[in-house]
Amino acid sequence: MPALPEIAAACQAMRLGVSASELHGGLCGWLCGGGENSPQWLRRVLVDEDLPAPGSGDPLDALRLASAAQLEDRDFGFELLLPDANDSLEARSGALFDWCRGFVGGFGLATGAEPPLSEEGSEALADLAQLARATAEPDGDEEDEAAYAEIEEFVRVAALLLHGDCALGPRHRRSLN
Template sequence: MSDSNSLDFSSVQNALGGENFSAHASEIHGLLTGVIAAGFAYEDDSYLTFVSDFFNNGEGLGKTLKDLIKTMYSDIWQAVLDDNFSFQLLIPDDDESLIERGQALGHWVQGFNLGFGLQQKDNKKFSEDVKEIINDFANIANLSTDLEEDEDTENAYFELMEYVRISSLLCFAELGAKPSQRSPNKTLH
């Protein structure tokens, strides 16, 4: 997985299960995105400690897992800084069941809220838009995963997923730290 564009949900989820590490790929991606959107500095690598603490009981991460997390982190930075809004949530593909995708969206939002909360403790400096997003994300994280496999639910899911994606970018635009001269545009291999 040295090509940063090769990070898809299935490959990340499979890699996460390989080191006695039980975590959902969407939740880790959400946590990293939340930390970044809340102002975490690109150069700071303590996000690895967050992942270790919350998903591996504080145990160190193996090299393969650490490299995967670093690649995810770098990919998120590249995507949130992209003027073409290329940022995407790491969730199962459309060919998976709506129930599985809905659960993954819930995991992603839970991770985002956790990461955001770790980084941003002073909600007095949030705009009303960011406050509303954080409240909405809390509600989305608690949505029922008892979903009907029909066209209306599918459309609602896509609208919700797009709202989460754009809202994450809005949080980054308002609170995110801009990288220094060491640009995250360098792909980590």
């Protein structure tokens, strides 16, 4: 997986208008919703047909390939592209909420209005949408750090659950028929 600063620099160079975390969330939402894993992902996720497809070796193409592989990993090695623990809680939680905003948007683009969700998937998506509306608080203590860690893990697991509902489930049903 490319590092956050590398993706942030690519976003800035292309003048995408989204943070690296939000872009990764959008990509993951797209893939979890069953969107096509192709070099054209950027124009689909950002709904801009004029965007060029990231070329082979480009950090944004590496992001796509790594994210798709992590989502398919049977050992649940999926990770969110977020600032590391050295950054402030405000910066990390803001990036997590950005990631959720991107995810919900990308997921909706891939699935449409009626995604084939389990009851748990519906609840997870509603919770992600609520997190997407949240804003970061400037101060935090140890309790807030613990809450952040729990929320980050919830988001990671929710994305995997939705990937199972909308990408893996339909693929397995087709292979059985």
